[in-house]
Amino acid sequence: MRQRLLPGFVSEWKWDLRRIITVLILLVVCLVWVYPFLWMVSASLKTSREIFASGLNLVPSEWRWENYERAWVQANFSRYMINTVVITVATVALVVFHTSLSGYVLGRFKFIGQRFILGLLVATVFVPLGYTIIPTVQIAGALGLLNTLLGPILVLSSGHVIHILLFAAFFRSVPKELEEAAVLDGANFLQVYWRVMLPLSRPVIATVSVLTFLQAWNNFLVPLVFTFSRPDLRTLSVGLFAFIGENEIDWSGMAAAATLSLIPIVLVFFFAQRQFVEGLAGAVKQ
Amino acid sequence: MSTVRMQDSYSGMTPALPPASRSVLRQLWHDRWIYLFLAPSLLLFVLFVLYPVVSSLYFSLLDWNGFTSNARFIGLDNYIEVANDPLFWNAFNNTILFMVITVPIRVSLALIVAIILNDPRLPFANLFRTALFLPVITTTAIIGVVMTFVFDPVGGPVNRFLLETGLVDRPINFLGQANSALYTAMGIHIWKWFGVTLVYWLAALQTVPKELYEAAQVDGANPRQVFRYITVPVLLPFGLLILVITALDTLRVFDLILTLTGGGPFLRTEVVEVYIYRWAFNSSIPRLGYASAAAVFFGLATLALAAMQGVVVAYLRRKRNEL
Numbered sequence: 001m002r003q004r005l006l007p008g009f010v011s012e013w014k015w016d017l018r019r020i021i022t023v024l025i026l027l028v029v030c031l032v033w034v035y036p037f038l039w040m041v042s043a044s045l046k047t048s049r050e051i052f053a054s055g056l057n058l059v060p061s062e063w064r065w066e067n068y069e070r071a072w073v074q075a076n077f078s079r080y081m082i083n084t085v086v087i088t089v090a091t092v093a094l095v096v097f098h099t100s101l102s103g104y105v106l107g108r109f110k111f112i113g114q115r116f117i118l119g120l121l122v123a124t125v126f127v128p129l130g131y132t133i134i135p136t137v138q139i140a141g142a143l144g145l146l147n148t149l150l151g152p153i154l155v156l157s158s159g160h161v162i163h164i165l166l167f168a169a170f171f172r173s174v175p176k177e178l179e180e181a182a183v184l185d186g187a188n189f190l191q192v193y194w195r196v197m198l199p200l201s202r203p204v205i206a207t208v209s210v211l212t213f214l215q216a217w218n219n220f221l222v223p224l225v226f227t228f229s230r231p232d233l234r235t236l237s238v239g240l241f242a243f244i245g246e247n248e249i250d251w252s253g254m255a256a257a258a259t260l261s262l263i264p265i266v267l268v269f270f271f272a273q274r275q276f277v278e279g280l281a282g283a284v285k286q
Numbered sequence: 287m288s289t290v291r292m293q294d295s296y297s298g299m300t301p302a303l304p305p306a307s308r309s310v311l312r313q314l315w316h317d318r319w320i321y322l323f324l325a326p327s328l329l330l331f332v333l334f335v336l337y338p339v340v341s342s343l344y345f346s347l348l349d350w351n352g353f354t355s356n357a358r359f360i361g362l363d364n365y366i367e368v369a370n371d372p373l374f375w376n377a378f379n380n381t382i383l384f385m386v387i388t389v390p391i392r393v394s395l396a397l398i399v400a401i402i403l404n405d406p407r408l409p410f411a412n413l414f415r416t417a418l419f420l421p422v423i424t425t426t427a428i429i430g431v432v433m434t435f436v437f438d439p440v441g442g443p444v445n446r447f448l449l450e451t452g453l454v455d456r457p458i459n460f461l462g463q464a465n466s467a468l469y470t471a472m473g474i475h476i477w478k479w480f481g482v483t484l485v486y487w488l489a490a491l492q493t494v495p496k497e498l499y500e501a502a503q504v505d506g507a508n509p510r511q512v513f514r515y516i517t518v519p520v521l522l523p524f525g526l527l528i529l530v531i532t533a534l535d536t537l538r539v540f541d542l543i544l545t546l547t548g549g550g551p552f553l554r555t556e557v558v559e560v561y562i563y564r565w566a567f568n569s570s571i572p573r574l575g576y577a578s579a580a581a582v583f584f585g586l587a588t589l590a591l592a593a594m595q596g597v598v599v600a601y602l603r604r605k606r607n608e609l
Contacts, residue, residue, distance in 0.1 A: 037420065111321075131342065132581070265425070269419075
């Protein structure tokens with residue numbers, strides 16, 4: 001009866017209460033979720049003694065910016081940052097370059113050997129690459145790529161079969177007329193790709209770039225084994241890992257170094273949030 | 287000239303008329319741009335994917351420490367030794383346990399949160415999503431290092447909190463104790479990758495046609511009915527795919543385990559990847575042949591899982607075409 005008299009009121013009120021509780025629970029969950037980051041940033045501004053003495057208090061008694069100076073200058077994290085940025089940017093550029101080229105011809109043309117090449121690529125998609133690190137290091141050594149920045153760049157850029165397939169699927173779906181118009185205007189093979197097809201594929205480029213960026217920036221094993229004897233070529237994560245071994249007591253320097261390592265990627269994430277999320281979602285939507 | 291080439295390449299097959307008069311070589315030359323376009327991908331692929339895959343198969347048949355040139359061919363002996371090594375099975379069990387426990391938790395919790403966040407009227411939905419996604423973008427190796435401090439028994443905030451609220455009397459050495467280390471690592475792993483699964487679910491939820499919901503509302507269905515009769519049937523195939531992708535994810539926990547515990551205490555958190563790394567790079571007498579055999583052995587298990595993903599994707603496609 002009551003519901004029939006006041007249908008809107010009753011249900012909306014109930015909904016609002018539920019919504020408030022939901023939001024409150026989510027707020028608490030999210031606070032717990034980001035707490036390790038808050039703790040890390042706070043630890044980076046304390047002295048090592050204060051980290052362990054001050055308990056749960058996140059606000060430092062005195063803001064110790066010198067921790068950052070120590071990490072940046074003495075512990076060489078400025079160098080590691082440059083290395084990481086160089087490796088990541090070069091890898092993303094190289095991956096977009098080669099996967100769009102091969103995706104274009106694989107998706108758009110028929111040619112001798114196409115099936116064989118496709119089969120070969122796909123067969124290795126699921127081979128867990130971490131397990132093949134031993135011969136990878138060996139061949140890189142033979143090519144003189146160990147202890148260079150180029151080595152990790154080439155290794156991290158190779159494969160990406162999924163991205164080749166993404167480009168191939170996209171280029172296959174582009175209507176033929178667009179290309180024909182360009183051909184009639186006298187465009188050659190390279191021009192059709194460069195002026196017509198590549199600009200069309202911007203959403204795929206965004207997806208591939210973001211996924212490659214995440215992978216290259218976060219990679220640990222490849223730069224770890226490539227820089228065993230050249231500490232100056234370490235990336236941020238390798239540098240941090242080594243930092244603990246070398247400076248066993250400098251917690252606050254470690255926290256500062258970790259914070260520094262996270263700032264760029266968090267910034268990139270905030271500016272390219274949509275591409276990040278859509279790039280990942282693409283794995284499910286296909 | 288280029289016009290002609292473009293079009294017959296494009297039309298699919300080699301020109302239909304005089305196939306006999308055209309030699310394979312001429313056809314290859316005709317398609318030279320195609321092969322040029324393929325060259326960068328193939329070069330990288332052969333050097334750093336194909337060669338390593340093939341030669342790790344070969345290495346696995348050798349008794350070889352990786353440095354000297356006197357590698358000895360020993361057939362399948364490495365495999366037999368791997369299969370008889372209790373420590374390999376310890377690592378294997380840890381890996382499987384990792385998967386069996388974390389995957390259902392991650393997938394189901396993420397679904398619940400995704401349904402809540404998918405409500406367009408929910409305030410701060412963006413903020414929540416960003417917060418939950420934050421661990422995903424942070425480098426795993428850095429997470430591993432930071433978490434050893436967060437869970438530190440002496441000054442770490444988790445133990446501080448438990449002590450101050452009186453939940454425990456004495457600090458728990460989460461990562462240093464044999465019975466808790468693996469589960470703590472699992473918790474951190476779930477926390478780190480939860481956002482990815484969440485994004486998958488949100489993407490899946492967005493494929494539910496809006497008209498279906500509207501129709502249900504017109505028919506007077508309550509939220510539970512909507513969930514049971516609309517959301518679940520549409521999501522089910524996606525759920526399968528998300529399960530498999532997530533399961534594959536849990537096979538790649540090297541960065542986290544190495545930086546968090548290094549496989550300890552007493553090998554209780556040693557997963558297969560760390561086992562392989564230990565034999566290849568981190569033991570007093572490296573055994574690359576043996577490590578390769580363990581890698582191939584485990585790679586096959588991964589392949590089986592990946593094949594399942596292929597089956598699921600094919601099933602999804604068929605389902606979608608039926609709709």
